[in-house]
Amino acid sequence: MLEYAVKGLVLSRNPIGELDNLYNIYTDKLGLISVRGGSTRKITSKLNSHLDPLNLVFLRIVRKNYFRVVDALISDPTPGAKSEANRDYNLNIIESLLRLLESEIPDSDLFLLLESGLKAGRIRGTDILSHLGLDPAFSACPECGKPPIGYFLAPDAFLCRDCAKKFLHTSVWQKSFIPL
Numbered sequence: 001m002l003e004y005a006v007k008g009l010v011l012s013r014n015p016i017g018e019l020d021n022l023y024n025i026y027t028d029k030l031g032l033i034s035v036r037g038g039s040t041r042k043i044t045s046k047l048n049s050h051l052d053p054l055n056l057v058f059l060r061i062v063r064k065n066y067f068r069v070v071d072a073l074i075s076d077p078t079p080g081a082k083s084e085a086n087r088d089y090n091l092n093i094i095e096s097l098l099r100l101l102e103s104e105i106p107d108s109d110l111f112l113l114l115e116s117g118l119k120a121g122r123i124r125g126t127d128i129l130s131h132l133g134l135d136p137a138f139s140a141c142p143e144c145g146k147p148p149i150g151y152f153l154a155p156d157a158f159l160c161r162d163c164a165k166k167f168l169h170t171s172v173w174q175k176s177f178i179p180l
């Protein structure tokens with residue numbers, strides 16, 4: 001059984017099984033991974049509060065068939081969490097990352113971009129997108145063909161502000177848009 005000590009950014013948390021959670025975590029050494037947290041839905045679970053989405057954590061995990069959490073500790077209380085607007089923006093980014101990233105492709109530069117953004121309060125969406133090869137400067141709105149670009153919609157669309165309005169009124173779509 002392999003054990004890893006990594007830094008990670010918690011992207012999402014979903015219930016699985018009777019008492020467990022499955023976390024999507026972007027890590028410095030392994031890239032995006034899904035990690036199962038045993039009994040983390042028990043009220044007495046100490047791990048679960050450390051594994052809220054947007055938390056930066058130190059993580060010890062083991063792998064046997066799948067990844068499991070051994071230990072998790074918040075590494076840095078994120079100052080941005082205090083601002084509702086920053087929090088919503090950061091949540092949009094991580095929602096999009098889940099649609100953009102493939103599992104287990106390490107990218108320490110991307111991790112640093114996410115980490116430094118969070119520590120400053122707000123992840124820089126345009127930096128993340130251009131790092132991933134998605135530069136709005138080279139794109140036009142697919143709806144009307146015009147610049148300027150107002151929003152990014154994962155996995156690969158840039159929309160202008162006017163056209164984005166057609167989609168933005170539904171909350172289903174809102175979560176996926178990154179304002180630029």
Ligand SMILES: [Zn+2]
Binds near residue numbers: 146
């Ligand atoms: Zn347009």
